[in-house]
Amino acid sequence: MINGLVVTHGELGVELVSVVEMIMGPVSGLTGRSNSGKSVSELADEIKELISSDNDCDTILFIDDFGGSCANAAQLAGAAGSSTRILTGVNLAMLLDFVTWRETMPIDELPRRLVEKGRQAITSMGPVQEG
Template sequence: MIHALIVTHGDLGAELLRVVESLLGPQEAVEVLSNKGKDLEGLCDLVDAHVPSGEEAILFVDFCGGSPFVACRRTSGDKRECTVISGVNLPMLTSFFTKRTKMPLSQLLQTIRDDAVRGIQLSSE
């Protein structure tokens, strides 16, 4: 099973997962980390320790440019089987948890990105 690591500012990741599980029920092979109170070096060590070795994983981060993004990108640079995706939102996570056993990692990454973007709509259009 493809693993999920959600790394965000504050409690954003924990709340996202809480809401996802209220929609889909409890999920396995998922962990949440926060940058709260951590310098970059400390966060890098934390992410390193939680990325499953030798297993396929997607690292979800809240925005491109924050310390969660930097720390995850640094780790994924060393490990070919994990990929960082930024801009995590509810549609991205519900897509991931409902489709992760149905397709290979490369296809899943494209699919969850498309679903995340499709979730952003203007009422005026």
């Protein structure tokens, strides 16, 4: 199984995880973390510790925005490697799909799927026509 770590500005990541559980039921190995009040290096240390705390598991890091402090901290933590991946632009669809597929898909294939699912979920909804 692949672990998930959602690192974002404010409480966004923590809340995303709680919404995933509201929809899917209790989920293990999916953690939300905030950057609030932390320097980039402090956040990087925290990420490093969370990733290495479970060496038997691969980890995907979900970050809110590319180029923000969370993405920088993830890179500084050395999280873009063979057993860990970094995805930016996290959204609910990505996380729901992650929980659905992380037990069966390998770390080499899952990130590409999640990026695609996350993109597919971004739509401009037109009105539904009568009839």
